[in-house]
Amino acid sequence: MERDKTPRAYDPAALEARWQERWEADGLYRPEPDPARPKHYALTMLPYPSGDLHIGHWYAISPSDARARYMRMQGYNVLFPMGFDAFGLPAENAAIKRNIHPKEWTYANIDRMRGQLRRMGTMIDWRHEAVSCDPEYYRWTQWFFLQLFAGGLAYRKRAAVDWCPSCNTTLAREQVIGDERVCERCETPVIRKELSQWFFRTTQYAEELLDFSGLDWPERVRTLQERWIGRSEGARVIFRTEQRRTEQGDPLEIFTTRPDTLWGATFMVLAPEHPLVSKLTTDDRRAEVEAYVEKAVHQTDIQREAADKEKSGVFTGGYAINPVNGERIPVWIADYVLMSYGTGAIMAVPAHDQRDFEFARKYGLEIRPVIVSEGQELPVPEAMDKALSHEGAMVNSGPLTGTPADQVYEKVVDYLEKNGLGRREVGYRLRDWLISRQRYWGAPIPIVFCPQCGPVAVPEDDLPVLLPDDIEWRPTGESPLKLHPTWRKTTCPACGGEAERETDTMDTFMCSSWYHLRYLSPQYDQGPFDPSEYRAWMPVDTYTGGVEHATMHLIYTRFFHKACRDLGIVQGDEPMLQLRNQGIILGEDSEKMSKSRGNVVAPDALVDRYGTDTVRAYLMFFARWDQGGPWNSKGIEGTSRWLRRVWNLYMEPAEGTGGDTTKLRRKLHQTLHRVTADFAALQFNTIIAALMELLNEMLQARPQLAGTPAWDEAKDLYVRMLAPIAPHLADELWHELGHRDSIHLQSWPEVDEEAAQNEEITLVVQVNGKLRDRVSVPVGLGEDQLREAALATEGAQRFTEGLAIRKVVVVPGRLVNIVAG
RNA sequence: GCGAAAGUGGCGGAACCGGUAUACGCGCUAGACUUAGGAUCUAGUCCCGAGGAAUCGGGUUGGGGGUUCGAGUCCCCCCUUUCGCACCA
Numbered sequence: 022m023e024r025d026k027t028p029r030a031y032d033p034a035a036l037e038a039r040w041q042e043r044w045e046a047d048g049l050y051r052p053e054p055d056p057a058r059p060k061h062y063a064l065t066m067l068p069y070p071s072g073d074l075h076i077g078h079w080y081a082i083s084p085s086d087a088r089a090r091y092m093r094m095q096g097y098n099v100l101f102p103m104g105f106d107a108f109g110l111p112a113e114n115a116a117i118k119r120n121i122h123p124k125e126w127t128y129a130n131i132d133r134m135r136g137q138l139r140r141m142g143t144m145i146d147w148r149h150e151a152v153s154c155d156p157e158y159y160r161w162t163q164w165f166f167l168q169l170f171a172g173g174l175a176y177r178k179r180a181a182v183d184w185c186p187s188c189n190t191t192l193a194r195e196q197v198i199g200d201e202r203v204c205e206r207c208e209t210p211v212i213r214k215e216l217s218q219w220f221f222r223t224t225q226y227a228e229e230l231l232d233f234s235g236l237d238w239p240e241r242v243r244t245l246q247e248r249w250i251g252r253s254e255g256a257r258v259i260f261r262t263e264q265r266r267t268e269q270g271d272p273l274e275i276f277t278t279r280p281d282t283l284w285g286a287t288f289m290v291l292a293p294e295h296p297l298v299s300k301l302t303t304d305d306r307r308a309e310v311e312a313y314v315e316k317a318v319h320q321t322d323i324q325r326e327a328a329d330k331e332k333s334g335v336f337t338g339g340y341a342i343n344p345v346n347g348e349r350i351p352v353w354i355a356d357y358v359l360m361s362y363g364t365g366a367i368m369a370v371p372a373h374d375q376r377d378f379e380f381a382r383k384y385g386l387e388i389r390p391v392i393v394s395e396g397q398e399l400p401v402p403e404a405m406d407k408a409l410s411h412e413g414a415m416v417n418s419g420p421l422t423g424t425p426a427d428q429v430y431e432k433v434v435d436y437l438e439k440n441g442l443g444r445r446e447v448g449y450r451l452r453d454w455l456i457s458r459q460r461y462w463g464a465p466i467p468i469v470f471c472p473q474c475g476p477v478a479v480p481e482d483d484l485p486v487l488l489p490d491d492i493e494w495r496p497t498g499e500s501p502l503k504l505h506p507t508w509r510k511t512t513c514p515a516c517g518g519e520a521e522r523e524t525d526t527m528d529t530f531m532c533s534s535w536y537h538l539r540y541l542s543p544q545y546d547q548g549p550f551d552p553s554e555y556r557a558w559m560p561v562d563t564y565t566g567g568v569e570h571a572t573m574h575l576i577y578t579r580f581f582h583k584a585c586r587d588l589g590i591v592q593g594d595e596p597m598l599q600l601r602n603q604g605i606i607l608g609e610d611s612e613k614m615s616k617s618r619g620n621v622v623a624p625d626a627l628v629d630r631y632g633t634d635t636v637r638a639y640l641m642f643f644a645r646w647d648q649g650g651p652w653n654s655k656g657i658e659g660t661s662r663w664l665r666r667v668w669n670l671y672m673e674p675a676e677g678t679g680g681d682t683t684k685l686r687r688k689l690h691q692t693l694h695r696v697t698a699d700f701a702a703l704q705f706n707t708i709i710a711a712l713m714e715l716l717n718e719m720l721q722a723r724p725q726l727a728g729t730p731a732w733d734e735a736k737d738l739y740v741r742m743l744a745p746i747a748p749h750l751a752d753e754l755w756h757e758l759g760h761r762d763s764i765h766l767q768s769w770p771e772v773d774e775e776a777a778q779n780e781e782i783t784l785v786v787q788v789n790g791k792l793r794d795r796v797s798v799p800v801g802l803g804e805d806q807l808r809e810a811a812l813a814t815e816g817a818q819r820f821t822e823g824l825a826i827r828k829v830v831v832v833p834g835r836l837v838n839i840v841a842g
Numbered sequence: 843g844c845g846a847a848a849g850u851g852g853c854g855g856a857a858c859c860g861g862u863a864u865a866c867g868c869g870c871u872a873g874a875c876u877u878a879g880g881a882u883c884u885a886g887u888c889c890c891g892a893g894g895a896a897u898c899g900g901g902u903u904g905g906g907g908g909u910u911c912g913a914g915u916c917c918c919c920c921c922u923u924u925c926g927c928a929c930c931a
Contacts, residue, residue, distance in 0.1 A: 244846060244926090251930065277931060290931090332929080362930045369931090375843095376929055450930050571926085642867075644854060653854065658880090659867045665882095698858095707856070710866035717866090785862050790912045792862060830911045835861050840911050 031668040033632020037749040041142060049765055050144040052098050054557030061097035062558045063089035064537050064597070066566030066574075067104045070130035071111060074137035076614070076622045076652070077567075081603050083637045084646055084705050085565040086143040090745035091700040092563075093144070094769035100558050102149035102540040103138065105131050108159075108463045109529045110188055110206060116462075117494050123462040124490070127154055137625065142633045142748050144765070151539040153532035158539060159464035160485035161549035162532050165585070167467055167478050172588045174222045175456075177476060181294065181318075181360070182455055184214040189498040190459045191218055193528060194452050195249075195573045213318075218457040219466060219525070223580045227252065227449040229594075230579055237599040239647075245571040251450025256280040256434050258368065258443035260289065260341040262301055263349060271297055273341050273352075276363030276448050279373060280437065281429040283345045284418040285391035286368035287381070289352045290334065292360035293317035301352055303338025310335055310354065317356045332357050332380045343368075344442040345433070346419055355380060363448055391418050392426045454577065456528040461492060461501045463526030471513035471520040480514050486522070500524060533574055534581035537561055537596065555591070564597040565703075567605070575600070601703050604649020611651040622652050634747035635661045641705035641746060663713055664750055667743065670719060671736065671754045675727035682731035683780065688718045689735045690777035693770060696742050712742060738770050785836035786811045788820040804831045811837035 044050065054060075065085040068078050082103075089101040112123035119126075131152060138145065151158055169175040183192045183202075187209035196205045203210050223230075227250050233243050255278035262270030273289065291298055293314045302310045313335045334355025341352050357376055358367055371381035372390040381388050394413040415424045421432065437443035457466065465486045467479035479486055489508045492501035502508060502524040513520035535549065541558055542551035582596040607613060608620025615621070627636045639660040644650040692715040699708045719735055726732045736758060744751040744764045755764035779800055784807060786794040794816025798807065808829050811817055817839055824841040831837050 241846065241926090248845070248927065251927095253930075255931080275931080279931080357929045357931095359930070367931045374931070376931075379929095448930075568925090642854090648848090650854065653868070656854070656868050662882095663867085706854090707866085710856070713866055783862075787861085787912075790861095790910095795862070828911065830861095832861055832912095836912090838861080838911050 029672055031665050031750075033634060033749070034629070036753050037140075037142060037633050040749040040752050041139065044763070044765070047763070049763060050101070050146050051148060052100050052146065054554065055098045056557075058096060058098040060558055061089070061092045061099045061563070062537075062561045063092065063099055063101045064540075064561045064564045065101075065103075066564075066570065067106050067533065067536055068134065069109060069111070070105045070107055070127055070134055072130045072133065074134050074141075074624060076606055076624050076627075079141065079624045079636065080606050080640050080646075080649070081566060082138070082143065083141055084603065084641050084703070085563075086141070086145070087637065087641065087705065087745040088563065088565075088700060088703055090144055090748065090765065091769065093765070094741070094744065094767065096768060099144070100149070100540075101144050101146065102151075103143075103145045103147070104149075104151040104536055104540060104543075105134070105153065106529060106533050106536070107131065107152050107154035108526075108532055110190075110460060110462070112462045113460060117498070120494075122490070122492075124154070127462075140625075140628055140633060142637070144748075149540045149543060151536055151543040153464075153529070153536060154462070156485045156487060157546070158543075159532070161539065162464040162527065162535070163467040163479070163484050163486060164481060164549060165535060165581075166464075166527065166531070167481060167484075168588050168590065169221060169584060170468075170478055172584070174225070174584050174588075175219060176222070177217055177219050179215065179217045181213045181215050182218055183211045184216075185209055185211055187498075188460075189500070191216065191455055191457055193455045193530070193573075195576075216457075218455055219468075220453040220455055221580070221584075223454045223576070224449060224451055226580050226583050227451045228447070229583060230451075230576065235598070236595055239568075239600060239602055242568060242571045242575065242600060242602065245568075246576055249451065249572040249576065253278050253448050255446060255448060256437060256443050257364070257446040258283065258344065258437060259441075260344060260368070262297065262352065263340045263342060270339075270341075271300065273297060273366055274364045275366045275368050276446060277368055278448075279370065280433045280443070281415075281426065282370040282373045282391050283343065283368070283433060284415075284421070285370040285372050285389050286343055286350060287371060287387040287389055288350050288369045289341050290358045290367050290369050290377075290380070291337075291352065291354045292358045292365040293354050293356055294360040295354070295365045297366075298337065298354055301337045301339030306336060306338035310337055313354060332376065332383055334380065334384070336384075344437070344440075351386075353380075353384075361452060362450065389417055391415055454528075454580070456531055457525040458528055459500045459503070459524075460526055461488065463529060464532060465502070465526050466523040468523040469511055469513055469520045470523065471516060471518060473518055474513055474515040474520075476523075477513055477515045477520070483514070500526075502526070530574055530577045534578045535585075537578075538591070549590075559591070560593055560595060561597040563599045563601065565601050565603065568602040601647065603646050604644065606649050607651040609652050609654060622654075627657065631657060631661045632664075632749075634750045635664055638664065638709060638746050642709040644706065646703060646705050660709070663709075663716065664747060666720070667716060667739070668750065668754070670716065670723070671757050675723050677723065677725045677727035677729060677732065679729065680722075680725035682726055682729055683776075685718065685722045685726055685735060686731050686773070686776040687779065688715060689731075689738060690773045693738060693742065694772045694777055697769070697772065700745070709746070712739070712746075715739065740764055741767055741770050782834055784810060786814050786817050787836060787838040788817060788841060790838060791820075793817060793820045800834070802833075804833060807831050807833065807837055811839065 063085065065082050086101065089099050093099040107127050112127045115121060115126045116123045153159065166175060183194065183197045185192055185204035185207065187207045188204060192204060192211060197211050198205045231247060231250055231252060255276055257274055257276050258280060260273040260275065262273045298310065298314060332355060334353045337352050337354060339352045340349045342348070343350060358365065369377035369380065371377040371386065371388040373392065378388065392413045393416050413426050415421045415426060415429055421429055434445055465488060467484060467486045469477050469479060471477050489505055493504060494501060495504060509522045509524055511520055511522050512518065538550045541554035545551040578596055582591060583594065585591045586594065606622065608618060608622070610620050612618055612620060624636060635657065639657040642660055643653065643656050692711045695711045696708050740751050740754045740758065741764065748765065752764045781797050782800050784796050784798045785792060786796060794814040796810055796814050798810050808831050821839060821841045826839060826841050828840040829837060830840065
């Protein structure tokens with residue numbers, strides 16, 4: 022038939038290059054702030070310029086682009102920018118390994134990746150590109166640091182910090198991964214070091230960070246953040262220590278979530294690093310205590326873990342007084358108590374806490390139950406689970422003995438507060454953000470250390486504090502900033518005397534906490550962003566990216582936004598309203614992609630072979646986007662076939678014999694309905710499936726309906742629906758239909774609800790819940806008519822024969838279930 | 843150990859509010875066109891049984907129980923997998 026006329030063949034390579042050039046020349050994707058239209062800021066997490074755009078980048082970016090394009094067709098003024106998170110260790114590692122300057126390496130990679138990104142056929146507006154290692158970018162990263170510093174949110178503190186011996190730098194707590202406590206980047210086990218470092222007060226925002234109201238974020242990310250922040254309600258209680266030499270010793274504060282069990286505290290435990298340890302230790306215990314402290318402090322955490330989690334500790338010889346009953350209880354130290362949580366000290370209630378219980382058993386300390394379940398004598402150690410509950414009544418608890426356990430908490434805390442022995446307190450697992458890095462390739466912390474004035478902020482006018490280019494790499498892996506002969510030497514901005522620069526740089530998560538703001542006006546030099554652009558675009562409406570950032574970037578950027586809000590720099594409580602995560606693409610062997618496994622999918626090769634549009638479409642189709650899954654190199658053939666069939670449908674001349682167009686129009690508008698809903702919900706795989714179905718329907722209808730107005734309508738709408746997915750092909754087909762302007766300037770079509778309506782429905786006839794027949798009936802029949810129609814079917818007759826009909830359930834528009842027996 | 847999510851054909855996956863399970867695609871089978879095809883087109887393809895066939899009957903959403911006229915979907919128990927956290931007082 023028409024096939025023999027061999028229409029122009031689909032040649033994605035030529036067609037895609039042509040359209041990309043034309044879009045660029047026409048400035049098709051350059052939104053300007055427009056108060057007349059609703060805005061939509063579509064943001065996708067920016068890549069690190071590692072060298073090549075890999076399939077994971079494509080998976081994150083191209084469906085996000087399709088969604089942004091859809092929003093644009095829906096009438097939104099859409100900003101979809103891109104940039105590079107360009108500071109970081111890989112550049113330094115490359116420098117050491119290949120003797121190439123990090124700057125050179127980074128910018129070469131960015132150039133390469135920009136080219137690869139352009140092949141993707143996105144609507145990225147490159148006028149908004151921002152690169153975090155540009156001096157004009159990190160000038161403002163430093164500026165933000167100074168604002169936080171001035172606002173009291175950045176501070177320097179000497180503390181035990183996590184140190185990666187391979188990367189030669191400190192890490193934020195979030196960057197230490199898993200049971201083995203390894204570096205998130207190189208997987209080297211992390212060690213502890215005592216250092217003076219810069220921190221941001223993220224903990225000050227712990228409570229607010231738990232509030233997700235108004236945010237459309239995945240449950241999963243919210244849960245991860247909630248757990249990471251780790252709120253727990255309890256009380257701070259002041260014990261008194263009893264020291265050998267002084268009668269009244271120092272106060273010893275503890276945090277507990279179970280003040281109701283205060284009468285069950287039979288000993289105290291301090292973290293080995295606790296400041297009171299030395300004072301409390303008696304002479305006869307000193308040698309042993311010091312040995313234990315020495316071991317605990319200098320041990321790496323991994324070694325601590327390796328001790329099979331069996332508790333260990335030593336008695337200090339000191340005692341403390343329980344404020345509620347005046348009892349004198351021994352003070353121990355043990356490494357299961359962490360200096361970094363609460364006050365670094367606990368009251369141990371072995372009868373009602375698993376950890377204290379294990380410790381008490383090992384060292385033969387008293388276990389005294391204070392809550393007993395009804396009907397139970399006293400909890401035996403084997404029944405700890407029961408004993409740990411709040412249920413039951415108090416025993417051994419002085420004036421509260423006999424009180425139902427669930428009433429005690431409030432009574433105890435009231436009592437403590439009234440008598441100055443403690444107060445309600447909320448504890449958080451979240452720590453302040455350690456931002457110092459002992460590395461070269463990062464934004465220098467704009468601080469000068471003056472022997473007279475202490476740490477002094479570099480004046481804003483002197484920003485950026487530039488990285489020196491003439492650097493030297495030593496095999497020790499130490500920061501070249503520290504080794505530079507002159508860079509650190511400067512004068513104090515306050516007194517003018519000789520002073521030294523901070524040689525640490527900032528965690529790159531600092532750079533990425535505000536990139537969405539720099540995108541708005543990357544050339545702006547009066548501030549980090551142009552306020553009028555801020556008003557036009559912020560907040561981010563849809564943010565897409567990997568879930569691996571749930572407890573790092575996504576907490577930091579929220580903190581950063583809230584801190585800046587309180588400093589008067591930005592408005593609103595949250596930077597990103599809607600968040601969606603894509604899954605991970607595995608290799609064909611269902612394993613994580615890696616060069617060593619040889620299962621890496623190279624997008625460039627796929628684009629060469631199938632074209633960008635096919636790769637984009639397949640990425641949307643092959644799995645649920647939020648789940649990802651193993652790659653299938655055969656599967657992409659199906660998507661490729663689909664687009665070729667679409668192409669042929671438009672290119673092959675066809676003349677129909679005429680016929681009823683109702684069915685085609687119904688399918689068309691039902692498809693439009695589905696596709697619209699699925700784009701809104703970022704459910705890409707079902708969009709493609711729906712379009713494939715519609716194509717099949719159109720191909721079937723073609724011999725009759727080609728040339729009818731309904732046929733032309735279908736062709737028109739099909740291109741519009743295809744436009745966000747396969748933008749090049751769609752524009753080509755659009756022009757083939759005789760249009761002169763771009764499909765990407767067209768609007769998203771409206772569903773013709775009437776056309777989408779079914780005239781007839783297939784009524785399902787069940788007998789006792791089993792499918793027995795189907796009958797086609799006009800839509801809108803009443804229950805009685807449906808019942809009759811169903812009862813009249815052959816299947817209903819046959820399966821109810823000889824049975825009494827007890828009940829008939831009619832579900833209008835769907836089915837009739839005949840209950841017979 | 844704690845927490846979260848998920849278990850549907852050979853595979854990736856569909857299924858609105860509890861209402862025709864397996865859409866769409868891959869793969870596979872048969873056929874057509876071809877010198878050829880890893881191109882294209884057509885038909886078929888959850889499992890079991892009966893029949894030459896159209897068709898007919900039974901079963902099926904990890905396993906077991908429950909609610910309901912009706913359960914992939916809701917409830918309870920169990921199993922498995924993946925991810926996250928890991929002495930947080």
